[in-house]
């Protein structure tokens with residue numbers, strides 16, 4: 001059987017080039033060729049249509065960007081508010097995946113929307129990508145910066161910058177014409193979104209990651225067609241694909257550095273201190289912010305997520321290969337899951 | 345039924361309904377719904393009809409289209425643009441097709457402010473067509489020149505299509521913009537050529553204005569300061585980084601309103617009429633955009649496009665023949681689909697094949713942008729033609745606009761031929 | 771008896787649509803000035819414009835567009851028709867559009883109910899910006915358009931709607947005379 005997948009972000013996005021091909025190759029291997037998948041051309045489902053499209057069988061497998069649907073997944077997007085935790089994408093994406101798989105309200109959210117959660121990736125750590133050099137806290141004053149989430153908007157405000165909201169489709173033009181001065185993002189976008197043509201500097205603030213992408217999400221209609229062994233195979237294969245995607249981002253950043261497409265700037269102490277102070281205060285207030293969004297018992301959920309981050313800090317080594325990480329995630333997160341009932 | 349058959353039947357049904365005077369929006373939406381139902385079942389079809397009208401229209405980026413429409417209507421009703429064309433008439437009116445050429449040049453100017461060709465046509469359409477009608481131009485050539493001129497909007501930077509191509513195909517957007525500037529200006533020159541050929545074959549279609557003295561000319565020129573102010577406000581704001589291309593439309597209509605009120609040339613009735621006209625045009629256009637978007641999903645869902653990629657590969661053609669086939673496919677797709685959808689649909693299929701043949705991606709990006717823009721003016725679904733028809737429907741029928749487009753499509757094909765030839769030289 | 775309904779529908783969509791157009795223009799301009807001179811722009815402008823104003827401008831005029839016969843259609847193949855063939859063609863167009871509007875009304879209403887149940891919002895800067903009411907613009911607009919469509923069908927059957935084509939040439943002549 002062939003899974004009709006929609007990667008949704010275009011043919012050169014890491015999901016289309018690394019994540020999904022790896023998932024489907026591994027799935028074929030694990031099911032002795034009974035199952036494979038095919039990425040239908042982009043243009044079938046836009047990212048902001050993914051939730052209903054998976055539910056109604058427009059597509060069977062796709063990346064769900066939960067911040068687009070924040071009211072539908074209050075418990076699952078909880079991790080976005082804790083974006084400052086974790087030292088690498090490998091750690092954070094694994095901790096997020098384990099958190100959601102073992103979180104009952106999160107599972108209820110996916111079930112209610114006719115979907116089955118099979119794993120998240122995260123971007124590399126976010127830096128400040130700017131058209132002019134930024135080194136100190138003073139340099140941030142009055143800077144117009146695109147922010148993709150409340151976490152970054154609040155951080156920009158705390159440094160004296162002005163957060164600006166705009167769709168990613170306008171990012172290039174706005175940077176190029178000076179409507180904005182910078183964007184918070186991962187440096188891989190310098191290649192992936194062609195920002196190298198307009199951005200000259202990357203200040204390595206390493207402020208959090210984007211962790212709200214449930215890149216491996218299956219429609220319930222597909223899940224119901226699979227037996228327990230095949231379901232397990234799809235969950236396992238997804239971990240290998242997600243790990244391959246992280247390696248793809250890292251390779252793009254390495255290329256940015258190698259080709260010297262931009263100048264990398266070490267932030268000075270004032271900026272590092274400002275970040276630490278902001279993160280500490282934000283973390284202290286996270287429970288309150290989340291309760292306002294309708295998350296119950298937020299503090300104990302935060303504590304559980306923190307513990308998972310620490311667990312994965314201990315498990316993941318920096319030079320771990322994608323295959324090793326995929327295997328580790330499959331073992332640690334999915335080996336105990338009962339696939340007769342999971343996603344039901 | 346296999347998906348390809350469903351895809352072909354859908355195209356036939358669409359054409360049939362349009363010929364039977366079913367509103368184009370209704371034909372697109374109805375055929376897409378039934379087609380997706382046949383391919384994938386009722387639930388996905390109903391799901392798409394429930395969500396896509398919202399996701400299509402709920403777009404910040406598209407907001408420049410109603411805003412540029414409003415600017416055009418206000419500028420027209422307040423007589424702001426009359427002066428501009430008066431000036432064009434006294435200076436260039438004696439030239440063969442002078443006003444059509446002035447409109448084309450005006451469209452190219454707006455292309456530098458707007459990222460989409462529909463917005464560009466919206467801005468220039470209401471302004472230019474009535475003036476050409478006044479001078480007694482054949483309305484086919486008058487509307488055709490403006491509809492075609494609008495396509496330059498997505499070639500000269502800024503351009504949504506070129507940015508998207510750059511990201512999807514991993515080509516420098518700056519290089520694409522530079523190339524787009526050349527292709528845009530080349531299109532302008534070819535279109536002017538088309539106007540001259542039409543004049544040469546039928547001088548009565550583009551009658552010259554009566555001669556003016558130099559005194560008349562300077563007096564008329566002095567009268568155009570308000571519209572120069574409007575143009576300066578829109579261009580100055582964009583190039584100084586004061587606002588984005590999306591915001592330029594709102595700013596332009598605000599400036600037009602302000603100038604009209606201050607000059608006391610915009611009455612309350614004019615103002616209301618501008619709003620109603622904008623709403624009527626928006627209502628007619630966006631429901632078609634929703635339909636074109638749904639139809640693109642049907643083509644994606646039917647697997648027709650995937651089959652096409654396989655088919656092209658299986659032909660085992662040489663590079664030039666391959667490019668000809670791809671040009672043909674884009675021309676056919678462009679008849680029915682909206683350009684962004686068609687781009688997303690086709691790039692994953694063609695880029696790998698072209699890479700094997702060593703075709704330069706920058707050159708191909710410019711070719712694709714040009715071909716997709718041709719689709720904006722070809723029947724039966726030509727959004728630029730619909731905009732012009734919508735703003736000028738008091739004077740001209742839809743099929744007359746499509747008829748007026750023919751010389752410009754021929755010019756476009758000549759340009760595409762030139763691009764193919766140029767590639768051989770590289 | 772049907773005319774007052776038509777007039778009411780036209781007036782409602784005209785007033786609401788006009789207000790939305792002006793609000794959209796003014797808010798973008800204010801946002802641009804605030805961003806340039808005060809640092810931060812007007813809160814949630816992109817979301818208000820994208821999710822509310824644009825949806826309203828796109829679909830609210832649909833009823834009016836039908837009332838003024840401004841939907842874009844190709845008349846070239848049917849322009850010679852008169853009598854019952856013409857009425858058959860008009861009936862086909864109105865029926866297809868009516869059916870399409872009915873499905874759109876149904877689908878968008880289902881969608882709006884589900885978004886309302888979840889009190890859907892987006893995050894704009896640091897604030898929560900509710901978007902669920904914007905989903906109701908669609909069923910309301912499609913409903914108004916369907917209403918006009920049904921009235922047209924009734925008029926077609928009672929012979930009060932001839933669907934004769936407005937002749938652009940007359941307009942053109944008067945324009946030339948004024949030139």
Ligand code: NA
Nearest residue numbers: 455458497502
């Ligand atoms: Na442009």
Ligand code: NA
Nearest residue numbers: 678679719725
């Ligand atoms: Na077309």
